[in-house]
Amino acid sequence: MYYGHNPKFPDNFMWxxxxxxxxxxxxxxxxxxxxxxxxxxxxxxxxxxxxxxAADHYHxxxxxxxxxxxCGFSSYRFSLSWSRIIPHADGKVNPExxxxxxxxxxxxxxxxxxxxxxxxxxxLPVWVDELGGWKSRDTVERFEHYCRVCFENFGDRVxxxxxxxxxxxxxxxxxxxxxSKGCDDWFKDQWKINHIMNLCHAKAVNACHExxxxxxxxxxxxxxxxxxxxxxxxxxxxxxxxEEFTEKFWIDTYVYGEYxxxxxxxxxxxxIDIGMQPGDAELMKSAKIDFIAVxxxxxxxxxxxxxxxxxxxxxxxKNGVKGQMVFPVEPGRYALTRNPYVxxxxxxxxxxxxxxxxxxxYLWDHYHLPMMxxxxxxxxxxxxxxxxxVHDQGRIDYLRExxxxxxMAIEDGCEVIAYNPWSFTDLLSTGNGMAKRYGLVYIDTTxxxxxxxxxxxxxxxxxxxxxxxxxxxxLIRSNGQDWxxxxxx
Ligand code: BG6
Numbered sequence: 001m002y003y004g005h006n007p008k009f010p011d012n013f014m015w016x017x018x019x020x021x022x023x024x025x026x027x028x029x030x031x032x033x034x035x036x037x038x039x040x041x042x043x044x045x046x047x048x049x050x051x052x053x054a055a056d057h058y059h060x061x062x063x064x065x066x067x068x069x070x071c072g073f074s075s076y077r078f079s080l081s082w083s084r085i086i087p088h089a090d091g092k093v094n095p096e097x098x099x100x101x102x103x104x105x106x107x108x109x110x111x112x113x114x115x116x117x118x119x120x121x122x123x124l125p126v127w128v129d130e131l132g133g134w135k136s137r138d139t140v141e142r143f144e145h146y147c148r149v150c151f152e153n154f155g156d157r158v159x160x161x162x163x164x165x166x167x168x169x170x171x172x173x174x175x176x177x178x179x180s181k182g183c184d185d186w187f188k189d190q191w192k193i194n195h196i197m198n199l200c201h202a203k204a205v206n207a208c209h210e211x212x213x214x215x216x217x218x219x220x221x222x223x224x225x226x227x228x229x230x231x232x233x234x235x236x237x238x239x240x241x242x243e244e245f246t247e248k249f250w251i252d253t254y255v256y257g258e259y260x261x262x263x264x265x266x267x268x269x270x271x272i273d274i275g276m277q278p279g280d281a282e283l284m285k286s287a288k289i290d291f292i293a294v295x296x297x298x299x300x301x302x303x304x305x306x307x308x309x310x311x312x313x314x315x316x317x318k319n320g321v322k323g324q325m326v327f328p329v330e331p332g333r334y335a336l337t338r339n340p341y342v343x344x345x346x347x348x349x350x351x352x353x354x355x356x357x358x359x360x361x362y363l364w365d366h367y368h369l370p371m372m373x374x375x376x377x378x379x380x381x382x383x384x385x386x387x388x389x390v391h392d393q394g395r396i397d398y399l400r401e402x403x404x405x406x407x408m409a410i411e412d413g414c415e416v417i418a419y420n421p422w423s424f425t426d427l428l429s430t431g432n433g434m435a436k437r438y439g440l441v442y443i444d445t446t447x448x449x450x451x452x453x454x455x456x457x458x459x460x461x462x463x464x465x466x467x468x469x470x471x472x473x474x475l476i477r478s479n480g481q482d483w484x485x486x487x488x489x
């Protein structure tokens with residue numbers, strides 16, 4: 001659809017950026033925090049930095065919020081560290097953890113920045129893991145207790161809540177994110193764990209509605225639009241299969257509060273028992289979400305995979321040297337393949353601005369719920385130039401084209417309330433530490449420096465506004481009008 005004018009964003013549209021506790025905070029042993037499974041996971045990924053220091057936001061939060069305000073933010077999406085708030089198995093609330101997040105929230109509110117909080121972003125406390133972790137149904141009760149503590153302490157000022165970050169990716173890439181640790185039969189166990197996560201999500205939704213006056217809550221699926229490779233009918237079905245098994249099934253479950261016939265049939269065919277118990281169906285059905293938060297960076301292409309094809313795991317690019325990605329083959333379901341029509345990042349992620357328009361249209365058509373972008377962004381190798389500045393034209397190009405397509409989706413009639421790209425400052429990438437940078441603000445530190453440091457005081461951690469910071473500031477201060485170049489084609 002061509003409109004003959006640039007897109008317009010709603011007057012109260014929220015512009016900001018995004019982060020997650022373990023990727024940005026550092027201060028892992030400060031203020032009474034205890035370890036999370038992701039700490040241990042990130043330590044095994046040497047030579048990349050673990051999360052001991054990250055971007056040291058724990059000690060720099062005031063400076064970081066001041067920079068957000070300078071940029072013109074009206075929202076900031078971040079997560080809370082469960083083990084900072086409830087550090088031990090006795091379930092007692094840690095006053096220092098509460099104080100840290102109260103200070104951060106107060107600082108945001110004082111700068112007219114709306115906090116959008118993720119309750120869970122990959123950092124299960126080790127004490128929960130030791131009690132059975134995601135394999136144990138007791139985790140549902142523990143998670144509900146944690147959520148209630150958050151709503152009670154922060155719900156007076158925080159009205160937008162997100163349940164679990166990318167539950168679909170945690171299940172699809174269980175090994176990568178540490179969820180499959182200790183499972184004997186991941187093929188079957190993943191669905192039990194997924195069910196427990198659904199119960200956690202439902203408990204969070206209901207507790208938010210019960211405890212937070214005017215509170216709204218939604219899930220955060222990781223969304224990757226899937227295009228068929230050709231108009232061959234088998235490729236179209238393969239694209240639908242890939243969509244079901246990587247994201248659609250999860251979003252359907254959140255929205256409808258029940259499992260689809262498609263997935264129930266798949267479980268039956270494969271003799272999978274997800275551990276449904278009396279009361280679970282009612283709980284899931286009762287949890288009505290208010291919006292869908294969307295993480296969307298890229299698209300994928302699917303093609304037919306015969307039932308006797310050779311199975312291939314998805315091998316992600318882990319070093320930022322182009323061409324390392326190996327696409328998966330799921331015999332009888334789908335195979336993913338390269339898209340010749342788009343560019344790729346150094347980590348072999350498709351650069352496809354239209355994927356945002358597609359995803360918004362897709363979700364709006366299917367579910368008719370408001371949406372907010374909680375992640376979208378450009379991961380790149382970056383260093384300071386000779387002038388001490390960071391000239392990240394690649395990120396400006398990425399953001400400009402993606403935000404433009406988001407605006408076109410709004411013109412198409414989609415209800416989108418916020419854009420929060422990944423990330424505000426540089427922070428740890430899930431697998432590539434500081435080597436893969438996403439920020440509008442450069443953090444003056446490297447994996448090598450962090451690995452060598454004995455304490456955070458040895459690290460500069462200086463904040464340097466990148467070129468994208470200035471470009472984004474102009475765009476958001478004009479509510480999406482000042483693109484910095486002629487856009488209408
Ligand atoms: C999202 C996650 O899927 O992708 C973030 O929610 C993550 O935690 C982001 O950092 C980018 O991925 P990566 O692997 O480049 O860090």
